[in-house]
Amino acid sequence: MVxxxxxxxxxxxxxxxxxxDRHCDTPMKIALLADLHYGEKGPLPQRRCEIAxxxxxxxxxxxxxxxxxxxxxxxxxxxxxxDATDAPDRLAELRTILEKLVCxxxxxxxxxxxxxxxxxxxxxxxxxxxxxAGVRFVSFVDPEEPGYNARREAVQLERFHLxxxxxxxxxxxxxxxxxxxxxxxxxxYNYTNAPEIIAAMRAAGIALSVSGHxxxxxxxxxxxxxxFVNAPALCEIPFPFLVITMVNGRIETRRHELSMPRExxxxxxxxxxxxxxxxxxxxxxxxxxxxxxxxxxxxxxxxHSGQLYFSPEEFWGKTxxxxxxxxxxxxxxxxxxxxxxxxxxERDSVRFGLEADFDYxxxxxxxxxxxxxxxxxxxxxxxxxxxxxxxxxxxxTLDTFLVLVxxxxxxxxxxxxxxxxxxxxxxxxxxxxxxxxxxxxxxxYGVASEINFHTNEPPVEFVRQCLKYDVxxxxxxxxxxxxxxxxxxxxxxxLKQAGFDGDLTDVLLPR
Numbered sequence: 001m002v003x004x005x006x007x008x009x010x011x012x013x014x015x016x017x018x019x020x021d022r023h024c025d026t027p028m029k030i031a032l033l034a035d036l037h038y039g040e041k042g043p044l045p046q047r048r049c050e051i052a053x054x055x056x057x058x059x060x061x062x063x064x065x066x067x068x069x070x071x072x073x074x075x076x077x078x079x080x081x082x083d084a085t086d087a088p089d090r091l092a093e094l095r096t097i098l099e100k101l102v103c104x105x106x107x108x109x110x111x112x113x114x115x116x117x118x119x120x121x122x123x124x125x126x127x128x129x130x131x132x133a134g135v136r137f138v139s140f141v142d143p144e145e146p147g148y149n150a151r152r153e154a155v156q157l158e159r160f161h162l163x164x165x166x167x168x169x170x171x172x173x174x175x176x177x178x179x180x181x182x183x184x185x186x187x188x189y190n191y192t193n194a195p196e197i198i199a200a201m202r203a204a205g206i207a208l209s210v211s212g213h214x215x216x217x218x219x220x221x222x223x224x225x226x227x228f229v230n231a232p233a234l235c236e237i238p239f240p241f242l243v244i245t246m247v248n249g250r251i252e253t254r255r256h257e258l259s260m261p262r263e264x265x266x267x268x269x270x271x272x273x274x275x276x277x278x279x280x281x282x283x284x285x286x287x288x289x290x291x292x293x294x295x296x297x298x299x300x301x302x303x304h305s306g307q308l309y310f311s312p313e314e315f316w317g318k319t320x321x322x323x324x325x326x327x328x329x330x331x332x333x334x335x336x337x338x339x340x341x342x343x344x345x346e347r348d349s350v351r352f353g354l355e356a357d358f359d360y361x362x363x364x365x366x367x368x369x370x371x372x373x374x375x376x377x378x379x380x381x382x383x384x385x386x387x388x389x390x391x392x393x394x395x396x397t398l399d400t401f402l403v404l405v406x407x408x409x410x411x412x413x414x415x416x417x418x419x420x421x422x423x424x425x426x427x428x429x430x431x432x433x434x435x436x437x438x439x440x441x442x443x444x445y446g447v448a449s450e451i452n453f454h455t456n457e458p459p460v461e462f463v464r465q466c467l468k469y470d471v472x473x474x475x476x477x478x479x480x481x482x483x484x485x486x487x488x489x490x491x492x493x494x495l496k497q498a499g500f501d502g503d504l505t506d507v508l509l510p511r
Contacts, residue, residue, distance in 0.1 A: 076110025
């Protein structure tokens with residue numbers, strides 16, 4: 001598994017200060033997301049226009065949580081048809097997603113977007129330049145030329161010199177259409193006056209030029225003191241984007257993909273459906289359609305048992321944990337709806353199981369006749385009677401947790417879902433004294449431990465304990481939103497942090 005070792009060794013970029021000195025060794029990290037093409041499904045099947053919001057949500061989550069850039073650049077073609085009547089609404093939807101970024105972002109229109117004035121009724125129009133962490137970004141919206149090319153007018157060339165005036169740090173040029181020294185790439189698009197533009201860039205000491213437009217993207221080009229980067233299209237499988245690192249005059253570009261590497265044959269063991277009370281936009285049909293695009297070998301729907309037998313009020317109010325199945329009523333029973341989905345959609349790559357809730361006595365909240373319909377059960381601790389937000393977990397709470405976990409494991413479940421998330425949800429750090437004890441219980445009963453990042457941060461030390469005691473692991477997205485489905489970049493990074501550098505098949509629960 002040399003591929004896996006190399007992937008894991010790429011590591012997780014560390015969070016860095018937002019107030020770097022441009023002359024120090026701290027890197028400036030730039031994420032480049034190009035060509036979303038949000039719109040209706042069109043005649044080009046490789047262009048996944050209809051899932052652009054899902055892709056952007058996935059990218060924003062990855063950037064915020066794992067990559068942590070200083071700035072995000074979106075060099076145009078956010079829409080597939082800027083003249084459509086719903087174009088402003090689609091732009092507003094994308095802006096809502098982008099507002100969740102924890103770093104600044106800069107966005108410009110491309111040739112598929114609205115006219116610039118219309119585009120900037122939704123997005124903030126950049127000024128002459130934007131300065132972030134000691135780097136200036138100069139963006140351009142240039143007239144189109146035949147053949148999907150562009151040209152830059154003389155008045156715009158002067159902006160390079162304006163950005164340089166009184167400033168000796170790096171300057172980055174941002175445009176939609178590809179910009180390269182002629183003859184240096186196979187890209188069919190360029191500026192018709194590229195030599196003139198590049199001469200002005202050299203005179204102003206521009207360090208970096210970034211663009212989109214050409215969906216394949218190109219290799220990074222270094223020409224003299226200028227680096228030219230052209231990003232591939234986010235809207236096409238495997239949904240790539242770039243991260244550029246600038247430090248002390250060095251510029252490095254790394255490609256990321258929102259899909260998982262198909263050769264890794266990853267399986268998502270924890271996915272929800274439209275029956276979940278906490279569902280955002282999941283449906284069985286849409287999840288199945290997306291799973292292959294996201295590089296998964298397969299996945300399992302695992303609906304909350306407590307939500308299939310109890311009303312929302314009984315589930316969220318924790319009545320179900322107090323009464324057990326004796327408190328369930330027929331009018332709230334939706335298991336037949338779930339079984340109908342199973343009958344219609346189940347196949348080798350799409351399994352159906354349950355995320356089993358347990359009452360406070362450790363009894364599973366699934367009737368025996370219904371449990372017999374499923375061969376895959378996750379067990380989850382969603383509530384503890386003695387855990388409150390008013391005081392840190394005491395010995396009694398920790399003992400109760402271990403007793404409940406052992407009762408769950410003894411009932412032949414396959415995976416312990418998000419083992420300690422209940423403490424995080426309660427606002428407390430996970431008590432480390434539970435790690436070894438829980439890992440030993442998992443080994444005793446032959447149950448796998450789930451790695452789950454849904455509103456959760458799995459403790460790396462617990463993963464080390466599982467590896468130490470040869471406890472199998474299960475990757476679960478716990479998807480309540482389609483953008484979460486099978487995104488295991490976080491899981492792979494956690495394994496690296498835990499010191500794992502081997503063959504995944506040695507540690508993951510077999511499908």
